[in-house]
Structures are given as structure tokens and as C-alpha cells.
Amino acid sequence: MQNANQQGNQNINQQLSDTFSAMADGLLSGQCDRKTRIGLTLIGSELGEAELLHGAQLVSRQYSDIELVLIGGDQAGAFEHHPASNLTECHQVMEQLFSDKQIDGCVTLHYAFPLGVSTMGKVVTPGTGREMFIASTTGTSDTNRQAALLKNTIYGIALAKASGIEKPSVGVLNIDGAAQCERGLKELQQAGYDIHFADSSRADGGIAMRGNDLLRGTPDVMVTDSLTGNLLMKMFSSFTTGGSFEASGFGYGPGLSKDGCADGQLVSIISRASGAPVVAGAIRLCADAAKGEVMKRVNEEWEAASLAGINNLVNKYKQPVATDAKSDVKADVIAPPEKVTDTDIGGIDILEIEDACQVLWKVNIFARTGMGCTGPIILVAKEDKEAAKAKLVESKYL
Numbered sequence: 425m426q427n428a429n430q431q432g433n434q435n436i437n438q439q440l441s442d443t444f445s446a447m448a449d450g451l452l453s454g455q456c457d458r459k460t461r462i463g464l465t466l467i468g469s470e471l472g473e474a475e476l477l478h479g480a481q482l483v484s485r486q487y488s489d490i491e492l493v494l495i496g497g498d499q500a501g502a503f504e505h506h507p508a509s510n511l512t513e514c515h516q517v518m519e520q521l522f523s524d525k526q527i528d529g530c531v532t533l534h535y536a537f538p539l540g541v542s543t544m545g546k547v548v549t550p551g552t553g554r555e556m557f558i559a560s561t562t563g564t565s566d567t568n569r570q571a572a573l574l575k576n577t578i579y580g581i582a583l584a585k586a587s588g589i590e591k592p593s594v595g596v597l598n599i600d601g602a603a604q605c606e607r608g609l610k611e612l613q614q615a616g617y618d619i620h621f622a623d624s625s626r627a628d629g630g631i632a633m634r635g636n637d638l639l640r641g642t643p644d645v646m647v648t649d650s651l652t653g654n655l656l657m658k659m660f661s662s663f664t665t666g667g668s669f670e671a672s673g674f675g676y677g678p679g680l681s682k683d684g685c686a687d688g689q690l691v692s693i694i695s696r697a698s699g700a701p702v703v704a705g706a707i708r709l710c711a712d713a714a715k716g717e718v719m720k721r722v723n724e725e726w727e728a729a730s731l732a733g734i735n736n737l738v739n740k741y742k743q744p745v746a747t748d749a750k751s752d753v754k755a756d757v758i759a760p761p762e763k764v765t766d767t768d769i770g771g772i773d774i775l776e777i778e779d780a781c782q783v784l785w786k787v788n789i790f791a792r793t794g795m796g797c798t799g800p801i802i803l804v805a806k807e808d809k810e811a812a813k814a815k816l817v818e819s820k821y822l
Contacts, residue, residue: 479703
């Protein structure tokens with residue numbers, strides 16, 4: 425009983441100490457708001473744990489409004505630290521911290537978002553030094569390309585507004601589908617959606633952005649598909665280093681969907697090649713998104729776009745599901761009992777990922793769909809991996 429009382433007194437004393445420290449920081453900085461608590465996982469980088477820790481130290485020196493919570497790796501000085509022995513455990517700890525409302529956001533890597541969630545990144549453009557959002561950079565907003573581009577636009581605008589840009593300008597990268605995306609966005613604008621288009625820096629102008637506009641940072645939000653966006657992020661981040669070290673920018677950004685964030689969790693992504701400056705930038709972007717209530721911003725933008733008819737546009741782009749001999753999926757297939765899905769299978773086409781999942785359900789293998797760093801994945805239990813792969817090969821999904 426005495427030890428319990430002593431422990432209780434120590435907790436109270438620590439809380440008082442933290443409160444007075446926060447008050448002192450606020451008086452010194454002129455900011456008395458609660459600090460934004462951002463997690464950072466320390467395992468999985470190709471550059472080593474020390475590089476991620478260096479990024480955390482940069483944040484602690486530069487930003488007084490952020491409180492870091494480190495997950496995994498070794499105990500790190502004065503930072504709050506939660507043990508984990510591998511990246512899977514890091515993500516489990518992260519999700520528990522979210523559940524307990526102990527963190528407002530988290531920066532991690534190699535995290536599999538569910539389909540429908542895509543990340544919005546941010547870079548510093550080499551031509552002018554302007555900051556520009558790339559919408560999107562990993563994951564997929566929709567299995568239909570045109571629908572995904574429209575959704576990416578909405579999510580990119582929401583993140584830009586959460587980051588403090590009141591009326592972000594939007595450009596669509598001149599890729600396959602850009603013209604249809606432009607038509608769709610202009611339809612939304614004519615129907616009352618408040619969107620502000622950038623004008624290309626090339627002589628003929630227009631909403632379609634060229635390579636020059638990428639380098640100059642012409643729009644605040646550059647809309648593209650996630651695979652192109654992922655390549656752009658890597659080139660912008662490491663064009664001065666030869667590719668092995670990302671030295672510039674704010675990472676691949678938070679995962680967003682029309683429902684806000686995945687499971688209400690603000691998870692931001694870095695690469696296994698992200699150096700300390702990018703780690704620090706990613707933490708800053710995640711904190712900005714949390715403070716700017718990005719989930720609320722997404723909901724507001726989606727509601728406004730819905731009033732202008734975005735759901736009708738998305739439905740128009742949807743392609744009917746092909747019925748061929750390869751797929752014996754039935755509409756009434758029910759998922760088997762849920763299991764921990766701790767391993768993934770890649771190489772399946774994005775348009776077939778849901779059908780592939782149901783093929784596994786039909787043979788009593790529990791599976792989930794997701795999006796990894798290299799593309800769509802099927803998540804299964806480790807003990808089911810070989811049987812699942814065999815079934816997917818048999819069904820010609822692999």
C-alpha cells in the first residue's frame with residue numbers, strides 16, 4: 425500500500441511538473457496552447473535509427489509547439505519513449521496510443537493503408553524554393569483512375585487549408601486522364617464548388633501543369649495519380665544526393681480519405697531513405713495537419729464538393745465489374761473469422777484486388793486489402809501466406 429501511495433504521489437508530482445514546464449514554455453514563447461503530440465517510429469529506416477533520431481532532435485530544437493513521442497528502438501534521452509522490437513510492434517503501439525488519445529498524429533514508414541486512403545505529400549520546388557503539395561503520393565483514393573484524381577484534388581485542398589493556405593491554387597499534372605479531371609473540376613466549380621485554379625507558367629497557360637510548373641511550384645496543390653506522385657516525391661527529395669538519401673521536403677504526408685483519416689488516425693509517411701531533414705519536415709507537416717484539423721477540413725471540402733455533384737461524377741467514372749472465367753467470386757461471399765494479418769502478398773492488379781480478397785475468403789482464408797509502399801497488397805496471417813499465394817496463382821491473380 426505504501427509503494428502504491430508513493431507511486432501515486434510521483435505521478436501527481438510529474439503531472440504538476442509537466443504543467444508548470446508547459447506554462448513556462450508558453451510564457452517564454454508567447455504560445456500557451458497545448459503542444460501537439462506527434463509520434464515517430466524509429467525502426468525500419470535504411471539509414472538507421474540514428475538518422476530518425478537526428479530528425480527528432482531537429483524538431484525539438486526548431487519547434488516549441490511540438491512534443492515528440494518516440495516508438496521502438498533504444499531509449500532516446502529526454503523524449504518520451506515506448507518500447508517495440510520491430511516495425512509491426514511499432515504500429516501496434518502507435519495504434520494503441522491513438523486509441524488512448526496520447527498522440528495527435530504519427531510519422532512512420534512502410535505502413536499499409538486500406539484502399540480508399542491516399543497520402544498527400546509536400547515538397548520544396550528547386551526552381552523557386554516554393555512549397556507545393558503533391559496529391560497524391562502513396563496509397564489509392566479509388567480503384568478508378570478518374571475518380572481517384574478527383575478525390576486527390578479534394579484531399580490536397582483540405583491539407584493545404586489545414587496547413588494555413590486559405591485559398592490554395594490547384595493544377596493538374598499533364599498525365600493520362602488530366603483532361604477528364606480538368607473537365608470534372610470545372611463542372612464542380614460551375615456548380616458552386618469554391619476551387620481556385622493555377623495557371624501554367626508556359627505561354628499558353630491553362631490548368632494542365634507541365635514539367636516546368638513542377639520545378640517552379642506553380643500551383644499550391646499539384647494533382648496526380650499516386651504512382652506518379654511517389655516518383656515525384658523521391659526525385660524532389662533526393663535530386664541533390666543521387667537518390668540514396670532524401671534531403672529535402674516534408675515526406676509523403678498524411679493518409680486521407682473522404683471519411684477523414686484511416687480509422688480516425690493521422691498517420692504520415694516517410695520513406696526508408698528519408699534523411700533527418702525530411703523526417704523533421706514530415707513531423708512538422710503532421711503537426712500542422714493535426715493543429716489545422718485536417719479531418720474536419722476533408723469533411724468540409726467533401727460536403728461542399730458533394731453539393732456540387734462530385735458523387736455523380738465519381739459514379740459516372742466507375743467501370744462495370746468484368747465477368748470472366750477467371751473470377752468465380754460471388755456477391756454473397758462472407759469473410760471467415762478475423763485473424764491478425766501480419767504478412768502481405770503483392771503483385772495483384774489494383775482493379776482486381778477486392779475480387780482476389782474474396783477468392784481467399786471463399787476457401788476460408790481471412791484476408792484484407794491494403795496499399796503498401798510498392799502498390800496494392802493482400803494482407804493475411806503468416807501461417808496462411810503460402811496457401812493464399814497458391815490459391816491466387818491458381819485463380820490467375822498472381
